[in-house]
Amino acid sequence: xxxxxxxxxxxxxxxxxxxxxxxxxxxxxxxxxxxxxxxxxxxxxxxxxxxxxxxxxxxxxxxxxxxxxxxxxxxxxxxxxxxxxxxxxxxxxxxxxxxxxxxxxxxxxxxxxxxxxxxxxxxxxxxxxxxxxxxxxxxxxxxxxxxx
Numbered sequence: 001x002x003x004x005x006x007x008x009x010x011x012x013x014x015x016x017x018x019x020x021x022x023x024x025x026x027x028x029x030x031x032x033x034x035x036x037x038x039x040x041x042x043x044x045x046x047x048x049x050x051x052x053x054x055x056x057x058x059x060x061x062x063x064x065x066x067x068x069x070x071x072x073x074x075x076x077x078x079x080x081x082x083x084x085x086x087x088x089x090x091x092x093x094x095x096x097x098x099x100x101x102x103x104x105x106x107x108x109x110x111x112x113x114x115x116x117x118x119x120x121x122x123x124x125x126x127x128x129x130x131x132x133x134x135x136x137x138x139x140x141x142x143x144x145x146x147x148x
Contacts, residue, residue: 002115003027003139004108005035005075006122007042007100014043014064019123022140026121033075034115036084036107038100040077043068076115084110093133097126105130112136 003026013023027033047064050056078084080103087106088099097105104127112118119137122128128138 001030001119001137001139002032002034002117003030003119003121004104004111004136005033005039006104006108006120006124006127007039008123008127009121009139010035010039010043010068011046012123014068015046019140023121023123026139032115034078034108034111034118035072035075036078036104037080038103038107040068040072042100076111078107078111080107081110092130094126094129097130101127101130105134108136109134 005023005027009019009023009026011017012019013027014020044065047056047061051058051061084103084106087109088102092102092105101124104122108118108120108131117137119139120127120131121139122131131138
């Protein structure tokens with residue numbers, strides 16, 4: 001299966017959150033991973049913010065950035081092109097949708113036009129609800145998730 005990796009899932013993996021192992025397993029099992037360049041920006045900004053707030057040591061953040069960079073070399077990084085911006089500006093299922101989430105959803109839709117069997121890897125409830133309404137398979141699968 002191919003997947004679109006949204007920022008919430010990548011950050012869960014990168015930061016070792018409780019949901020990180022599920023994200024890691026989905027990414028390891030994927031034939032191909034697509035993500036928006038927005039995902040990389042959000043991950044880096046999260047690390048910079050954590051250092052600024054003294055929630056994370058700079059050395060640890062640098063190691064996590066290096067890990068992300070090394071891993072993302074194997075991903076298909078989707079640029080935020082005008083077609084994606086145009087789609088993000090339109091209504092989406094599950095409104096209200098936040099701006100960055102709309103860019104992720106529009107990116108996933110754009111990627112799905114070129115990548116067969118594209119599932120959506122996300123822990124964000126709004127993104128998951130919109131994804132299911134748009135016909136995406138959701139990962140990870142949750143038996144108790146009303147969006148599945």
